[in-house]
Amino acid sequence: MTGARAVTCPSCGGSIEIRAVGYTVTLACRYCGSLLDVANEDVRLITAYRRAAKNFAIMPGARGTLFDVEWEVIGALRRRSGDAVWQEFLLFNPYSGYRWLVAADGEWQFGTMLLDRPEEDGRSVSWRGQHYVLDDNAEIETVMVIGEFYWRAARGDKVQGATFANGREQLSRETSADEVTWTQLIPITAEWVSEAFTVEQRHMPRPPRPDLTEGFRKAPGVAEGDLGNMFLVALAALLLILAVQVLLSGPQVCADGRATVDVGGATTIHRIGTVEVRRPWQFVTITVDSDSFTNRWVDLDYSLVNRQTQQSVDAYGLVEFYTGTDSDGPWSEGSHQAETLFSRVPRGTYDVFVDVGAHGWPSDPVPGTVDPQNPWGHTDTVALWFRSCTGGFSWGMFWLMAALLFSVPGLIFWWRHQD
Template sequence: MALTPPPAAGTLTCRGCGGTLEIRAPGRSVSVACGSCGALLDATDPDYRLIAQYTARKVTPRIPLGTRGRFGAETYEAIGYLVRKTVGESDTWFEYLLHNPTLGQRWLVEYHGHWVMTRTASGVPETSRRDATYQGVRYRHFEKANAEVVAVVGEFPWTPRVGERAMVDDFVAPPRMLSREATGHETTWSTGEYIDGATVWKAFGLAGAPPARIGVGAAQPSPYAAQGRAMFLLAVSFVAAAVLVHLLFAIFSQQRLVTDITGEYRPNVPEAATVVSEPFDLRGRTSNVMVEISTNVANSWAYFHLSLVNESTGVAKSFGREVGFYSGRDSDGAWSEGANWDRAYLPSVLSGGYVLVVEPEGPHPVAWRARLTRDVPRPLWVWLAIGAMLVPPVLFLWRRAAFEARRWSQSDHAPASRDDD
């Protein structure tokens, strides 16, 4: 909504320095402060009575007073400027009073490059110690501050005084903010929404760039908030796809037992240790084979050197497996460790005729069995795929948590560090 023709703006002569001051909201402004000399004048008095004279503090609003800004369909004019700080601290923030003759007044607040556009709340929120609820939205308490006015320039619908203090409580539900300001005689609530500095600069047509943001603003929206649901659905879709692919492989895999041999190893008869299976065929597409070794070892170990030999080419795929199983009882009860069986997977084995050579060794006699199965789907691959697919969501959650940690580190409810213990 554009500005409607206001009552004619007026000018007056400052009672402090004789300079010319402009009244941009006649009929609404109660006081006007001179930025040159620090004089505070009564805008309702025909003679613009001097209310107070403060030591002049040179302040230059980044948004010059009298500048008009358009936010969507609404146009506002900057008519007042406050500089405030927390008592006992050096950080300051800046509040611009914006005026529209039809829509009324708004505040544009800037702190460390973060901007919030606020207006007076239409009702009193419900509050507890750590949160507030307004129009169905729950806000978390962010911080309490004893705010002090440091400098005043322009016109206002009340009489702000340098040194005036108020207790301010901020509650946030990014990008929204809810603020309670209490003085000795009045409590007011305002509600606001975070606005990007670039948007402010564009709205007012200001030259240059807005002040750089420092840290994360109390009401700054998380860049990850809107992506959470999409990231979750994407991760679920990928995991479901990985499981489906694994199931399809399981359905269409051969999983065919091609040889099953047994033997008995005796350390004192090493020449009889080696066992060669009957020839067998590996058929179908190139795929893996699974070799399973089971034994009767107990409180001992056995090592198996195995070779899968292609009868046509003489090429051997050799590998080893060690099994060991130990058990007993102590003061804590029964215990066991290891296993008396093991398995190995040989990938990408060509079809053809093969034999399996088994050469066991160990300190004690052992009976063993070797089974070779063709084309076996491996759960390992689906778990690796799922693990890889979960990396982006985990990184996303970590970044989102880190962003919120940076936000709340500036609040009254920041997690205590170990150094504070």
């Protein structure tokens, strides 16, 4: 491709060729990794290293054709940012100049340095009529250098890197104390790179450990910051609704009662107690606990009777518990506890009544027959303990409000991700 100049490494004595003669400033020995200053005729040792610079996916000296141009790999960098580690290969052609080949997370990108600087606008940039949005911004450190470069490259170099994305195309900005450089990065397939160069797959950089939040943070539009703010506003509104519901639930006044009912017998009426609703409108909650019956259900018809007007507010409750065995093994269904919520009960004093009827499954007990579970013929009963309290609020309404509040940012997130 071009005439080469051979130099001897002052550190290890190895013979190294300079391929981009007249352009190369820094050369990293491929045998020991030492950094050499080759800008002048006398090769000067910058930093001596004893460990060989190896384990790159492509070694300097390899040649291959990409985009109808024959390139030679003259330098390689291993760089990192946080847990992410990747490799960058400097390509050279005497007629086309320099390009970059970047290997990260099993994928490849082809990079071209920009001569015309993009127009920056906060968290986005514009370049040649295209709009790019900030995708990542972090410090980048060079951890290994091999080959030759047109600037004084050295391990330990640090720059501030920012990546702006437009679909799969990216613009990379690197800012150091001396300059700002821009590079356009376009994706190319691993098959194409393997056809052009000999790639050591075992030396490809490994992807960083997965971050459960990265998929959300990297999704299109999230980097702009508006979606995060939307979710925070929705959460704040939901907490405010919860606080208002708790505040408006009002003072709590409770009454307790107990009832025992025969299984398969007649419905009986029981008075639980008296509660007083002190606000213009208030919730009343009745909870019931039962003894440990099986294959039974209990119908509960509640009535709140206003002492002054004798008008009643009615609601229905149910306690049921079943067990059995089928082809999948033992099963159970139901609970020995239940809760019934009365909404918007007007101010007043109420007597709480319940009509109770207990039943057996699959049928009620028949008098005069012997039940294997009750060989002595004792009357099968269910004991119930009631508590009636003013106050409380509807959890169903709370979760409905949560779904509505988070649906807007959720739909926006889905729509942007589809793009």
